[in-house]
Each structure stands twice: as structure tokens, then as C-alpha cells.
Amino acid sequence: MNQEFLSGKGGEREKGRAMPTRHLKLTVAYDGSAFHGWQEQPAPLQVRTVQGVMRERLQKLTGEDVSPLAASRTDAGVHARGQVVRIVTAATIPLDRWPQAANSVLPPDVAVREAVEVPPAFHPILDATWKTYAYTLLNSPVRSPRWRQYSLHVPYALEVGAMDQAAAFLLGTHDFSSFCAAGSGARTRTRTVYAARVTAAGPVLRFTITADGFLYHMVRIIVGTLLLVGQGKLRPPAMAEILAAKDRNAAGPTAPPHGLCLEQVGYAK
Amino acid sequence: MNQEFLSGKGGEREKGRAMPTRHLKLTVAYDGSAFHGWQEQPAPLQVRTVQGVMRERLQKLTGEDVSPLAASRTDAGVHARGQVVRIVTAATIPLDRWPQAANSVLPPDVAVREAVEVPPAFHPILDATWKTYAYTLLNSPVRSPRWRQYSLHVPYALEVGAMDQAAAFLLGTHDFSSFCAAGSGARTRTRTVYAARVTAAGPVLRFTITADGFLYHMVRIIVGTLLLVGQGKLRPPAMAEILAAKDRNAAGPTAPPHGLCLEQVGYAK
Numbered sequence: 001m002n003q004e005f006l007s008g009k010g011g012e013r014e015k016g017r018a019m020p021t022r023h024l025k026l027t028v029a030y031d032g033s034a035f036h037g038w039q040e041q042p043a044p045l046q047v048r049t050v051q052g053v054m055r056e057r058l059q060k061l062t063g064e065d066v067s068p069l070a071a072s073r074t075d076a077g078v079h080a081r082g083q084v085v086r087i088v089t090a091a092t093i094p095l096d097r098w099p100q101a102a103n104s105v106l107p108p109d110v111a112v113r114e115a116v117e118v119p120p121a122f123h124p125i126l127d128a129t130w131k132t133y134a135y136t137l138l139n140s141p142v143r144s145p146r147w148r149q150y151s152l153h154v155p156y157a158l159e160v161g162a163m164d165q166a167a168a169f170l171l172g173t174h175d176f177s178s179f180c181a182a183g184s185g186a187r188t189r190t191r192t193v194y195a196a197r198v199t200a201a202g203p204v205l206r207f208t209i210t211a212d213g214f215l216y217h218m219v220r221i222i223v224g225t226l227l228l229v230g231q232g233k234l235r236p237p238a239m240a241e242i243l244a245a246k247d248r249n250a251a252g253p254t255a256p257p258h259g260l261c262l263e264q265v266g267y268a269k
Numbered sequence: 270m271n272q273e274f275l276s277g278k279g280g281e282r283e284k285g286r287a288m289p290t291r292h293l294k295l296t297v298a299y300d301g302s303a304f305h306g307w308q309e310q311p312a313p314l315q316v317r318t319v320q321g322v323m324r325e326r327l328q329k330l331t332g333e334d335v336s337p338l339a340a341s342r343t344d345a346g347v348h349a350r351g352q353v354v355r356i357v358t359a360a361t362i363p364l365d366r367w368p369q370a371a372n373s374v375l376p377p378d379v380a381v382r383e384a385v386e387v388p389p390a391f392h393p394i395l396d397a398t399w400k401t402y403a404y405t406l407l408n409s410p411v412r413s414p415r416w417r418q419y420s421l422h423v424p425y426a427l428e429v430g431a432m433d434q435a436a437a438f439l440l441g442t443h444d445f446s447s448f449c450a451a452g453s454g455a456r457t458r459t460r461t462v463y464a465a466r467v468t469a470a471g472p473v474l475r476f477t478i479t480a481d482g483f484l485y486h487m488v489r490i491i492v493g494t495l496l497l498v499g500q501g502k503l504r505p506p507a508m509a510e511i512l513a514a515k516d517r518n519a520a521g522p523t524a525p526p527h528g529l530c531l532e533q534v535g536y537a538k
Contacts, residue, residue, distance in 0.1 A: 031414040079415070099411045100424075109414045142368045145300040145378045146348070146419070155369075 021090045023122055024098065027114040028054075028070075028083040033149050033258065034109055037076040038083070050074075050110060054085065057105045062091040071124040071265040072131060075217075077257030079150065082113075082132075082264040086124045130194060130210055130266040135223045135259045137205040151204070152223075152259035158230035160200045166229040167196040167207065169239035170222065176215050177246040179225070181254065184216035189246075191215065198226065208263070217254050225252035290359045292391055293367065296383040297323075297339075297352040302418050302527065303378055306345040307352070319343075319379060323354065326374045331360040340393040340534040341400060344486075346526030348419065351382075351401075351533040355393045399463060399481055399535040404492045404528045406474040420473070421492075421528040427499035429469045435498040436465040436476065438508035439491065445484050446515040448494070450523065453485035458515075460484065467495065477532070486523050494521035 028050075036047035040055070054068040066087035074080055093101050098115035106112070136151040138144055143153045173192040180189055195210040207223055225242065228234040234252075242250045297319075305316040309324070323337040335356035343349055362370050367384035375381070405420040407413055412422045442461040449458055464479040476492055494511065497503040503521075511519045 029414050031417075081415070103412055108412075108417050111412050111414050113411050142382050143372055143377075143380050145298050145380050146350070148300075148377050150415070 021088055023118050023120050024087050024089060024095075025116050025118045025122065025124070026085045026087060026098070026102070026112050028085045029081050029111050029113055030079060030083070031109040031149065032074060032077050032079040035076065037074055037078070038070050039073045050080075050083075053107060053110060054087075057107070058087065058089075058102060061101060061105045062089050062093075064089055064091070069124055071128050072214075072262050074262055075257050075260075077260075079258075079261040081261055083262050084124050084128070084265040084267075086118070086122060124265075127267050128213075128265050129268045130212055131214065132195075132208060132210040132263040132266075133214070133219045134209075134261050134263050135207040135219060135255065136261070137207070137223075137227075137259060138203055139200075139205050140203040147204070149258060150261070152255055154205075154227065154230075156231060158205065158227070159232065160198055160205060160230070162232070162236055163198040163205075163207070163226045163230045165236035166226055166234070166239045167198050167209075167222075169236065169243070170196045170209070174243050175246050176218055176243070178242045178248060178251045179218045179221045180215035180248060181217035181221065182248065186215055189215055191218075219260060220255045220257065221248075221251050221253075223255035223259070227255070228252045290357055292387050292389050293356050293358060293364075294385050294387045294391065294393070295354045295356060295367070295371070295381050297354045298350050298380050298382055299348060299352070300378040300418065301343060301346050301348040304345065306343055306347070307339050308342045319349075319352075322376060322379060323356075326376070327356065327358075327371060330370060330374045331358050331362075333358055333360065338393055340397050341483075341531050343531055344526050344529075346529075348527075348530040350530055352531050353393050353397070353534040353536075355387070355391060393534075396536050397482075397534050398537045399479055400483060401464075401477060401479040401532040401535075402483070402488045403478075403530050403532050404476040404488060404524065405530070406476070406492075406496075406528060407472055408469075408474050409472040416473070418527060419530070421524055423474075423496065423499075425500060427474065427496070428501065429467055429474060429499070431501070431505050432467040432474075432476070432495045432499045434505035435495055435503070435508045436467050436478070436491075438505065438512065439465045439478070443512050444515050445487055445512070447511045447517060447520045448487045448490045449484035449517060450486035450490065451517065455484055458484055460487075488529060489524045489526065490517075490520050490522075492524035492528070496524065497521045 030050050035050050038050045040049050040052045041047050051068050058066045066089050069086045071084040095115055099112045102112040138147045138151040138153045139158050141155050170193045175189050176191050177189045191211050191213050193211045198207050299319055304319050307319045309318050309321045310316050320337050327335045335358050338355045340353040364384055368381045371381040406423050407416045407420040408423045408427050410424050439462045444458050445460050446458045460480050460482050462480045467476050498505055
């Protein structure tokens, strides 16, 4: 459907400056703690989702259903610093005012960081060429109230060097079936990992991974497996064997969602 | 009242190893967001306080009223990384197990980081020789869901260098009446500031201040005044004039509590 020449309606119409419909690429951050993930759920489920909140609040701002579509359907509890959300709008809000206008109507746990105009053909999922996720671990005998919503507390000692070595076995193009939860609808389970590191800053450990795409629960299963390496229950080369097995049962448990954050989504142009 | 030779009761008694009462100095962290401050309120007020939660939960652990007494009565919404809390207990929990034992009964937004035994004469308020507070500002055109509970969002540009210069005027011994809210019961308003800096790491600004003591709302009024300096509404030397005025009306507004954190409390021995 070509929406480009539909006139604007709602919030900005009274100014008599109806604009052609624009497609905007928003960079969005959220605290996933109080959301049941990105994606809106069917009507009988009254759950709070980022997509639902954005649709509802931006409708108040623009008078339109802006049809928010995200690069990644993050799970319940997962955070985002650089989610990409495409919206379609005829509102006359200038581009550089969009973040503040949107943030004035969005709740405190969601914020638009940036807005740029994209061609109508832009598709946030299909056009994404890479994504970076980070998983944060607090490796300390005692838990931290401050970090509790953004990290997994690991009270036992972890060998960071071994975990980083293990992560290196993920680099390149592999069948990641061993790191894919049941219920994935992916046509192919082959993905290319461009970067994967485990770094430490004091008690805070971060696993960051960049790939051309991710399977269902892929990062969280990788983290659950790296934790076995960190405890010395697996040696780093075991990662290669687990990949080769192409069997979910070969990998470790699924780490909980609250340590995970979608950092960035990359596009070719 | 000499409690030293009272025998233990409650949780540990069944082991038949009643111990002399010990006085413990706990280092405590909390997220102040969901607390009405440290101090318990009179009975009709059913508000959640850190002192009330610690008393109740540690009673479950030990069977005793451990009489938690803190170095600083932090206000509603203020956080702590290094609050010092003295408790009195006859429980036989070994000292190095105390943090984990306490954290197993405390809610997620409070944690004991360390426990050391102190003489019965130790008084967390009277014996404190210095305290350090930090106030965090997020200086960015757009707000951040992640930082919202731990920083004040300042969307306009701030001159960090000018704020740091202004903070230097606080160093030394002064009458801080201009930075003291009405309602303070302090006998003297003279305090000695040992360190006061404003630093920036990207968009995150931190004001840290160490002094031998603080008046009611002192840090928050200082921050409210430094924000005027950061905006260019006051020049750094104005801090000296404001100090000299000894008048609350000479200083800036009181910054909100959620950017403030009690970092550390120091003792001579």
C-alpha cells in the first residue's frame, strides 16, 4: 500500500500543514523489566509490550497509527539501547524534534534516542545486516541492588580468560542449532558471527556478540554455556564440539533475560 | 544496657551454641527508589523504610531485634552503596557468612556487602569521621530508561569545567547555612569539606563530595546551585558569596533525591 501521498491527520492537522507520509527510523532504548517483550500479543492478553506502548502513545502524539515495526522482537525482560523501530507518519514534527516530542508522551522506561527519515522501501528486519547484543554478569560473592535489573548475579568465581577463549570458537559461519531453543521458526540455522568477546571491568563481566542474525534464545544459550566454561566444567574448545553437535542438548542452560541488551542494529546504507 | 553476656535466642539456639552478643558493622547497599528513606516512621505510617525492612528480615534470620542503626539517615529516594549499619546480635553465624545469610532474607533492593565485628562502644553516627556522597547527572538531550532511577536528567548543555571550579569553593571549613534546608536540627552549621569534584564520563556527570558531616539536604542544594553555574546563570566565584550569605535563599533549588547516593562512611579506627 502506497501511503506516501495520504494527507496527515490528528495532532498536527489544525496547523493546516498536512504532509506527505514519511517513514522514520527511530533508535529506541528501553528497560525491559516491566515489559512482556517487544511484540504486541493477541487481544485477550492484556500484557504491556514495547510495541503496544509505542503504538498507543505515538497515536496520542500524531493522531495516527504509526505502525511501529522493530528490527528485533526482544523477549520479555530483555533491554535495548539501540533497537531500531520504523514508523510511518504524516505528522509535521521536524525530524530533529522527534526524539523530544516522542519522549514527552512515552513512559519513563522507553525513550527515542534518534530519528532519521528513510525511504518507504526501508525494512527494519529485512534490511538489517548485523546486530550487537551484550549480556552483563555481576561476578561477586554478594549481589548488588543497583545492578539487579541489568545483570545476572554470579556468586561463584569465573575464569574470564577461558570464557573469552571459548567465545572465539563462535566466530565465523556456523550452523547454530545447538544454540537455538525449540520453537524457532527460522528457515536456516546458519549464522555468521563477526565478533564475540568476554571482557571484565572489576566485578562486571560483559559478553558482546555481533552477528548477521540471531536464532531464538541464541545469546542466552551461549551465555549459559560460557558460564560452564567460566566455572571450569567445560574447556574452551568444547564450544567447537557443541557447535558440531547441532543439538540443543549439547549446550548449556538458557541464561535469564534480564542480563541481555540489544545494543545496536546495523544497515548496509 | 550491657547486652554482651545475654545469651542468643531464635534461629541459632537449637544448635545449643548460644553466643555472647556481638556488635557488627555492616556495609549496606540499597536502591532507594522504593523506600521512604532509611528511618522507620511512627506506627500509623505504614511506609517501607530500609531500617524497618532490615529490622524485620534480620529478626527472621536471628530471632532477635538486631536494632539496626545507620551512619546516615538517607532521605526517601536516596541510594546507598556504602551505608554503615550497626546491628547487635547473639546469632552464631560466622562473620564471613553474614553477608550471604543476610542477603538470603533481605529483598532484592537491599544487600549487605560486608560484615565486621566492632567493640560495643562503636557508634555508627558519632564515630563517623567522614562521608562521601555522589550525585549523578545525565547530561543529554534525550533521557535514558536505564539511568532514570539513578541520575537526574539534564537536557540542556552544562559547562562541566565551571561546575568543577565552583565546587572547589566549598573546600575547607565553612558555615554551610546557605546549603541547609529549613527543619534541620543541627547544633552547628559549620562543616569541613575535604574533597568536591565534578567529573564527566561521556554524558554522565558525577559530583562527589567528602566532608566530616552534612546538613539537611546539603548535597542536593549544592547540586541545585552547581546546575545554575553549569548553565552560566552563576559564575564559579558566586559559590563563595553564597557561602558568605549564610542564607538558604542565596543558593539554588534542591535537586531531586534520585540522583544522590551515599558512597562511603569513614571511621578513624
